[in-house]
Amino acid sequence: xxxxxxxxxxxxxxxxxxxxxxxxxxxxxxxxxxxxxxxxxxxxxxxxxxxxxxxxxxxxxxxxxxxxxxxxxxxxxxxxxxxxxxxxxxxxxxxxxxxxxxxxxxxxxxxxxxxxxxxxxxxxxxxxxxxxxxxxxxxxxxxxxxxxxxxxxxxxxxxxxxxxxxxxxxxxxxxxxxxxxxxxxxxxxxxxxxxx
Amino acid sequence: xxxxxxxxxxxxxxxxxxxxxxxxxxxxxxxxxxxxxxxxxxxxxxxxxxxxxxxxxxxxxxxxxxxxxxxxxxxxxxxxxxxxxxxxxxxxxxxxxxxxxxxxxxxxxxxxxxxxxxxxxxxxxxxxxxxxxxxxxxxxxxxxxxxxxxxxxxxxxxxxxxxxxxxxxxxxxxxxxxxxxxxxxxxxxxxxxxxxxxxxxxxxxxxxxxxxxxxxxxxxxxxxxxxxxxxxxxxxxxx
Numbered sequence: 001x002x003x004x005x006x007x008x009x010x011x012x013x014x015x016x017x018x019x020x021x022x023x024x025x026x027x028x029x030x031x032x033x034x035x036x037x038x039x040x041x042x043x044x045x046x047x048x049x050x051x052x053x054x055x056x057x058x059x060x061x062x063x064x065x066x067x068x069x070x071x072x073x074x075x076x077x078x079x080x081x082x083x084x085x086x087x088x089x090x091x092x093x094x095x096x097x098x099x100x101x102x103x104x105x106x107x108x109x110x111x112x113x114x115x116x117x118x119x120x121x122x123x124x125x126x127x128x129x130x131x132x133x134x135x136x137x138x139x140x141x142x143x144x145x146x147x148x149x150x151x152x153x154x155x156x157x158x159x160x161x162x163x164x165x166x167x168x169x170x171x172x173x174x175x176x177x178x179x180x181x182x183x184x185x186x187x188x189x190x191x192x193x194x195x196x
Numbered sequence: 197x198x199x200x201x202x203x204x205x206x207x208x209x210x211x212x213x214x215x216x217x218x219x220x221x222x223x224x225x226x227x228x229x230x231x232x233x234x235x236x237x238x239x240x241x242x243x244x245x246x247x248x249x250x251x252x253x254x255x256x257x258x259x260x261x262x263x264x265x266x267x268x269x270x271x272x273x274x275x276x277x278x279x280x281x282x283x284x285x286x287x288x289x290x291x292x293x294x295x296x297x298x299x300x301x302x303x304x305x306x307x308x309x310x311x312x313x314x315x316x317x318x319x320x321x322x323x324x325x326x327x328x329x330x331x332x333x334x335x336x337x338x339x340x341x342x343x344x345x346x347x348x349x350x351x352x353x354x355x356x357x358x359x360x361x362x363x364x365x366x367x368x369x370x371x372x373x374x375x376x377x378x379x380x381x382x383x384x385x386x387x388x389x390x391x392x393x394x395x396x397x398x399x400x401x402x403x404x405x406x407x408x409x410x411x412x413x414x415x416x417x418x419x420x421x422x423x424x425x426x427x428x429x430x431x432x433x434x435x
Binding site: 133 | 427
């Protein structure tokens with residue numbers, strides 16, 4: 001999805017109506033390197049993008065259904081009562097606090113990160129709909145501030161997603177390597193207390 | 197996909213230009229892509245179906261803007277090597293035929309005497325740019341009524357004198373109240389760069405579906421292809 005998106009971006013490498021003004025964008029009028037693009041040209045990239053969107057949409061729906069049906073959402077969703085714990089956790093990380101605050105499966109800061117990335121996933125899909133059918137979903141497109149604004153947020157959601165994934169995987173190796181296997185196979189065979 | 201049977205009407209002289217090279221590169225890339233990615237094109241047809249049958253509303257209107265919101269410079273393009281122009285504009289007629297009871301040859305004056313639609317709308321190009329213009333023309337639905345469309349008609353095929361550029365449309369999109377045969381833009385007659393004397397316009401479609409330099413409108417029961425559509429661009433392209 002990302003690589004075909006980078007190819008699509010190249011067809012009009014800016015955000016804003018013809019003639020401007022354009023949204024702030026360090027990638028304006030620039031092309032991404034060939035190795036990072038999928039599809040060969042605009043039509044190919046569009047076809048890849050609109051084929052893979054079924055995968056993202058389908059897996060996303062399955063995931064949400066599973067989270068709700070299994071009750072797993074309770075250990076993941078950041079709620080109002082996690083605010084205090086999140087502040088304590090942040091204090092611990094900043095060494096303003098000596099002892100690790102008690103936590104469940106995930107600490108409140110993790111919950112915040114995982115909740116935000118879910119919101120971001122939903123936003124990616126919704127901004128996608130907003131620029132895929134801006135007349136049929138005009139209400140959605142205007143919710144994001146219009147077609148070009150929705151394009152802009154669709155683009156930035158990707159970078160946040162990529163950034164999150166990189167940090168996420170680095171932390172997995174740094175903190176609890178066995179959970180990398182768990183991420184792929186679904187089974188955890190490690191000795192990390194909160195994962196038991 | 198069926199390739200349109202249209203033959204180029206503009207004799208093309210070989211000339212090396214950036215535009216020509218790009219076109220060649222695109223064609224070469226497409227040929228290999230089309231051969232290699234049949235499943236991808238099949239999924240694209242599924243997406244066409246979803247877009248046409250599930251997401252498209254034949255009555256939902258695209259938002260209109262104030263004429264003060266017009267974009268100053270709206271780009272245009274054509275596929276011929278030189279700007280397509282009529283040798284004898286007075287002799288130009290729009291041929292309306294196919295699954296109709298009364299085939300027509302309409303002059304520009306005939307079209308201008310028919311119900312006139314004017315709107316200021318946002319143009320969405322497949323590349324991602326947008327631009328606002330005012331368009332003046334006659335709804336395709338009014339032409340369909342005048343030629344007495346037969347119930348068997350399911351598609352409309354719009355052909356141009358810009359080489360073999362053409363577009364196939366589903367009937368519901370063609371009959372949309374905002375789908376017009378435009379003879380004017382921004383209070384002026386249509387400029388040759390934007391498809392004079394007559395072009396298709398619809399704010400509910402991507403730009404490449406709006407055939408410029410029109411010569412004929414044929415109603416059929418078989419899905420017609422189109423210039424970009426046959427090269428892999430989505431066929432429905434409704435937005």
